[in-house]
Amino acid sequence: MRRLPFAAWLLLPGGLALLLLMGGPVAVLLAESLRPFVPGSMRPGEGLTLQNYRDLLAPAYLFYAWETFRIGLIVSALSVLGAAPLAFAAVRSPRPAVRKGLLALLVGLLVMSLIARLYAIEMAWGSLGPLAPIGALTGIAPRSPRYAEVQVAIGLLHFTLPVVALMLVGAFRALSPRLEEAAASLGATRADAVLSVVLPLAAPAMVSGFLVALAMCISNFIAPLLLGRGVVVFTTSLMYTRFADIGNYPSGAAIGISMLLLSFAVVYGLAALARRALR
Amino acid sequence: MDRRQLLAAMAATAGSSAGPVFAQPRGEQLLVVMWGAQWIEVCRPIGEEWMRATGDRIQWELHAGGAMAVVGRLRPLWPRIQQNLIAAWDPVFDAMMEAGWMEPVDPAEMPALREIPDIFFKKNAQGQRMTVPLSTAGAFWGYRTDLVSGTPIESIEQLLEPRFRGKLCVPVPVNLSGLLMVSLAIQRGGNERNIEPGWQFLTELARRGNIGRVVANNSEMISAMSAGDLSVAFWNTGGWQAVRNRFPCRLLTRLTDNKGFLFNEGFAVMRGDNPARIAAAKRFANHFATAPINTRYNMPLGSGPTNVNSQAAESIRDIFYTPEELPRFAYIPDYSFMASQVDAWTRRWEQEITPLIRRA
Amino acid sequence: MMRWLDLPLRLLARAGVLVTVLFLLVPLVVACVLSFDDRSFLGPFPPREWSLRWYRGFLDNPAYMDGFWMSVQVALAAGAAATIIGTLAALAVSDPRLPGRAVWEALFLSPKFVPTVVIGFSLLVFTARIGIFDPFTRLVLGHTIITLPFTMRAVLASLIGLRRSHMEAAMSLGATEARALWDVAVPAARSGIVAGAAMAFVLSFDEVAVSLFLSDAFTQTLPIALVAEMRANLNLTIAAVSTVFLAATLLLVLLLDRLIGIERLAGDVGARG
Numbered sequence: 080m081r082r083l084p085f086a087a088w089l090l091l092p093g094g095l096a097l098l099l100l101m102g103g104p105v106a107v108l109l110a111e112s113l114r115p116f117v118p119g120s121m122r123p124g125e126g127l128t129l130q131n132y133r134d135l136l137a138p139a140y141l142f143y144a145w146e147t148f149r150i151g152l153i154v155s156a157l158s159v160l161g162a163a164p165l166a167f168a169a170v171r172s173p174r175p176a177v178r179k180g181l182l183a184l185l186v187g188l189l190v191m192s193l194i195a196r197l198y199a200i201e202m203a204w205g206s207l208g209p210l211a212p213i214g215a216l217t218g219i220a221p222r223s224p225r226y227a228e229v230q231v232a233i234g235l236l237h238f239t240l241p242v243v244a245l246m247l248v249g250a251f252r253a254l255s256p257r258l259e260e261a262a263a264s265l266g267a268t269r270a271d272a273v274l275s276v277v278l279p280l281a282a283p284a285m286v287s288g289f290l291v292a293l294a295m296c297i298s299n300f301i302a303p304l305l306l307g308r309g310v311v312v313f314t315t316s317l318m319y320t321r322f323a324d325i326g327n328y329p330s331g332a333a334i335g336i337s338m339l340l341l342s343f344a345v346v347y348g349l350a351a352l353a354r355r356a357l358r
Numbered sequence: 359m360d361r362r363q364l365l366a367a368m369a370a371t372a373g374s375s376a377g378p379v380f381a382q383p384r385g386e387q388l389l390v391v392m393w394g395a396q397w398i399e400v401c402r403p404i405g406e407e408w409m410r411a412t413g414d415r416i417q418w419e420l421h422a423g424g425a426m427a428v429v430g431r432l433r434p435l436w437p438r439i440q441q442n443l444i445a446a447w448d449p450v451f452d453a454m455m456e457a458g459w460m461e462p463v464d465p466a467e468m469p470a471l472r473e474i475p476d477i478f479f480k481k482n483a484q485g486q487r488m489t490v491p492l493s494t495a496g497a498f499w500g501y502r503t504d505l506v507s508g509t510p511i512e513s514i515e516q517l518l519e520p521r522f523r524g525k526l527c528v529p530v531p532v533n534l535s536g537l538l539m540v541s542l543a544i545q546r547g548g549n550e551r552n553i554e555p556g557w558q559f560l561t562e563l564a565r566r567g568n569i570g571r572v573v574a575n576n577s578e579m580i581s582a583m584s585a586g587d588l589s590v591a592f593w594n595t596g597g598w599q600a601v602r603n604r605f606p607c608r609l610l611t612r613l614t615d616n617k618g619f620l621f622n623e624g625f626a627v628m629r630g631d632n633p634a635r636i637a638a639a640k641r642f643a644n645h646f647a648t649a650p651i652n653t654r655y656n657m658p659l660g661s662g663p664t665n666v667n668s669q670a671a672e673s674i675r676d677i678f679y680t681p682e683e684l685p686r687f688a689y690i691p692d693y694s695f696m697a698s699q700v701d702a703w704t705r706r707w708e709q710e711i712t713p714l715i716r717r718a
Numbered sequence: 719m720m721r722w723l724d725l726p727l728r729l730l731a732r733a734g735v736l737v738t739v740l741f742l743l744v745p746l747v748v749a750c751v752l753s754f755d756d757r758s759f760l761g762p763f764p765p766r767e768w769s770l771r772w773y774r775g776f777l778d779n780p781a782y783m784d785g786f787w788m789s790v791q792v793a794l795a796a797g798a799a800a801t802i803i804g805t806l807a808a809l810a811v812s813d814p815r816l817p818g819r820a821v822w823e824a825l826f827l828s829p830k831f832v833p834t835v836v837i838g839f840s841l842l843v844f845t846a847r848i849g850i851f852d853p854f855t856r857l858v859l860g861h862t863i864i865t866l867p868f869t870m871r872a873v874l875a876s877l878i879g880l881r882r883s884h885m886e887a888a889m890s891l892g893a894t895e896a897r898a899l900w901d902v903a904v905p906a907a908r909s910g911i912v913a914g915a916a917m918a919f920v921l922s923f924d925e926v927a928v929s930l931f932l933s934d935a936f937t938q939t940l941p942i943a944l945v946a947e948m949r950a951n952l953n954l955t956i957a958a959v960s961t962v963f964l965a966a967t968l969l970l971v972l973l974l975d976r977l978i979g980i981e982r983l984a985g986d987v988g989a990r991g
Contacts, residue, residue: 085813085895085896085899086809086810086811086813086815086816087810087816088810089806089807089809089810090806090807090810090811090816090822091806092802092803092806092807093803093804093806093807093810093826093866093870096803096862096863096866097825097826097828097829097863097866100841100859100860100862100863101828101829101832101837101863103844103848104837104840104841104843104844105832105836105840107840107843107844107847108836108839108840108843108844111843116701134705137709138709139708139709139710139712139713140708140709142713143708146716160734161734161737161738161741162738164731164734164735164738165734165735165738165739167731168731168732168735169984178981179975179980179981181735181739182980182981182983182984183971183975183980184739184742184743185984186971186974186980186983186984187967187968187970187971188742189920190920190923190924190967190970190971191963191964191967192924192940192941192944192960192963193924193926193941194926194941194944194945194948195749195944195956195959195960195963195964196745196746196960198749198948198956198957198959198960199745199746199748199749199957199960200745202745202748202749202752202760202763202957203744203745203748203749204745205585205760206585206587207585207586207587207760207761207762207763208748208763209748209763209764210744210745210748221587222524222570222587223524223567223570224524224567224569224570224571224715224716224718225716225718228716236741237741237742237745240738240741240742241742245984248984268723268724269724269728270723270724270727270728270731271724274727294830294831297833298831298832298833298834298835298836298927299927300833300835300927301926301927301945304945305945305948305949308571308572309530309571309572309573309574309578310571310572310712310715310716311716312708312712315833315835315927317708318835318836318839319835319930320532320704320708322430322431322839322931323422323423323427323430323431324423324424324426324427324430324530324532324704325427325430325532325700325701325704326429326430326431326433326434326701327430327701328434328843330705331839332839332840332843335833335835335836335839335840338833338835338836339832339833339836342831342832342833343828343831346831347831389935389936393950394947394949394950394951394952395950395951398950398951417935417936419935419946420946420947420949420950420951421950422946422949422950423949434843434846435846438851440934440935440936441935574949575949575950576950577949577950577951577952577953578949578952580759580952581759581760581952581953584759584760584761585759585760585761586762604758604759
């Protein structure tokens with residue numbers, strides 16, 4: 080028999096961790112999701128059922144999944160859009176103080192508590208906050224229930240933007256400034272050089288930043304919980320309600336499994352699409 | 359040794375080295391679940407005085423939403439739960455009693471219970487007292503009179519008017535165990551068992567965009583009604599009391615075509631395998647039932663004390679009814695039936711109401 | 719491209735940077751101002767009367783300090799576990815002789831794409847099933863699995879430059895494979911290990927969703943204490959908390975800059991994607 084490479088042994092702890100901390104739990108979750116729910120009792124009923132999944136096909140639940148996804152797409156696009164110039168300035172600004180300041184801001188936000196930031200957003204962008212007039216530019220009045228959507232999006236953007244920016248900082252650093260210099264020597268303006276040389280080369284990093292942001296958005300639930308005014312409901316919120324409020328574990332498990340599939344489909348599916356498009 | 363024993367041991371050592379000269383009995387550590395906002399504000403000092411006086415340690419845990427959520431959360435963990443006292447109200451008492459979680463209480467161990475009229479207690483099949491009633495509270499529609507101009511609200515049918523677009527603050531269905539739906543059902547000739555008319559009314563309100571905010575707990579209701587963009591709410595007397603302390607409000611306690619709801623709040627003593635801890639929990643609950651503490655507890659909550667020797671706050675007169683008024687204006691629904699409907703109502707709310715509020 | 723477009727484009731880019739920075743900073747400044755508000759509720763901005771009452775409320779509540787220490791313990795334990803496991807996994811995956819490398823890499827990265835709510839909920843049910851009820855253990859387990867992809871990825875990134883030939887050279891000189899890894903690969907991966915460990919600590923420290931399911935009343939991390947207190951008792955204490963966080967973050971960033979240099983740190987952390 081062929082001897083296993085030494086490397087295989089190094090996989091052992093990691094493999095065990097994956098098996099015990101992800102594989103096992105997901106399997107238990109799957110089993111739980113197939114049990115019938117008996118209202119008023121915590122003991123799951125006898126037998127197996129697909130009812131918990133069938134319930135999720137109601138139009139309202141498809142609506143929540145779509146809303147979660149739609150807000151996630153908008154926020155991810157905005158975070159790439161905002162992060163790109165920021166990251167570029169943080170890498171290429173001629174002034175060292177600007178570079179350092181921007182990087183410190185990004186690292187600082189990464190380590191600062193998300194909850195504290197979300198409440199800060201509620202205070203600043205809420206209907207009484209000083210930034211509410213700017214929020215109204217979206218066309219949604221800060222006093223209307225739909226404004227909760229704007230607030231949740233702002234909260235998520237505050238969460239994803241520094242992460243995407245730091246990813247792009249890494250990407251821009253890897254690009255040699257010589258490329259722009261070369262373009263400039265061929266008569267291109269600086270803006271032209273950035274647009275025609277730097278952006279295409281940074282495109283893969285921007286795509287992966289977009290996907291990471293999207294994954295962060297659709298699996299986040301603290302932003303809708305704290306900023307959603309009870310009106311913006313993400314798929315994650317539905318699951319939490321079943322666990323924390325009504326004790327309907329089988330239904331919560333079915334939502335969890337569906338989310339898992341959806342999340343993998345979105346992230347890996349989109350990544351494959353993006354790879355094909357960039358090729 | 360588990361964490362709790364470790365903490366107890368640490369507390370005991372700390373007590374023996376730095377404590378007063380007289381012997382302190384080793385205190386019990388109690389986990390007590392309480393509501394946030396004024397509830398915890400009034401309870402914390404009472405708890406601190408108790409800790410100094412007895413050496414017991416009180417750890418407070420806060421209800422994140424309605425008290426019913428605690429039942430859902432603890433059910434899978436039972437009997438491995440750490441909570442010794444849970445502040446709750448009628449439907450939650452019914453649910454926990456049905457699950458067999460509660461310890462009977464007896465005036466022999468808890469003398470202050472003798473001063474509480476028998477009618478306030480929930481009893482089990484054997485006739486044992488099961489709850490420690492602390493307050494008579496209610497849930498009512500009401501509004502901020504500084505924000506509602508024009509015709510005053512005399513019937514909740516008026517809430518369909520365009521002037522209330524985005525102005526209504528309502529609880530999630532799990533909160534108040536669905537009293538909102540019952541109230542709306544009564545308006546259209548139904549009740550808790552004939553809830554359909556309530557859902558229809560609710561759908562109309564949501565479709566017109568009149569529901570501005572859906573809140574999950576007292577604290578959210580108080581902040582939402584203080585911000586000034588919402589003017590009408592359906593909520594319990596405790597939340598209203600906090601809003602009334604800041605702004606002029608009118609509670610619709612005497613509607614001709616609808617009813618107000620009354621219920622009892624108090625403590626449930628949880629069963630457990632440590633008799634000394636249960637005894638300590640009963641002593642603490644008894645302390646809350648004594649007249650001076652019962653008075654102090656109910657003052658900021660705008661609720662009526664249950665101990666016959668307690669004093670009621672002057673400000674809550676309009677909330678409570680004379681015996682003649684009681685059948686006319688107040689309604690006591692079948693809370694245990696409502697407790698069994700929370701799951702179904704929550705899912706219906708998700709499917710039918712939230713999307714309407716979003717789209718409106 | 720037209721030359722006249724150059725200036726407007728550059729101005730536009732600058733304005734974009736400025737707007738983004740303001741977007742990130744202004745809410746924190748607003749929270750800072752409101753933390754000195756004397757009103758008992760969140761009222762219109764700006765406040766008219768000032769007080770320190772919210773800071774007193776923050777200091778008087780032991781939940782925050784207890785939560786802070788709990789978070790530190792959980793983050794240290796889970797960060798250490800994730801760093802060790804992740805480093806070993808990265809060393810294995812970087813070996814070209816390992817069959818199915820791409821599959822293993824994808825597997826180790828996959829927890830990143832499982833919604834944390836799902837991890838928390840399923841881990842709660844699973845640990846109860848196998849008889850683990852201690853919340854501290856549960857929290858460490860949960861935080862280990864969610865930080866594992868980040869430590870693995872950071873170490874893997876730092877191993878890209880490692881020449882296989884160096885390892886083979888060491889082995890041809892008589893070192894066992896384990897020895898060669900320890901002497902050659904681990905030092906080469908040092909910056910990745912440090913960055914991964916830092917990332918794991920930060921992620922664990924700020925984790926909410928997993929902890930919400932796995933903590934209990936006596937074992938609460940700081941974010942959970944914050945959520946529990948604020949959901950049940952929303953008031954401007956949260957503004958004071960935000961301000962304290964802001965100050966602590968500033969100090970930490972200054973310290974990190976002194977110790978590692980912010981530019982290097984940002985580069986390492988950027989590898990998290």
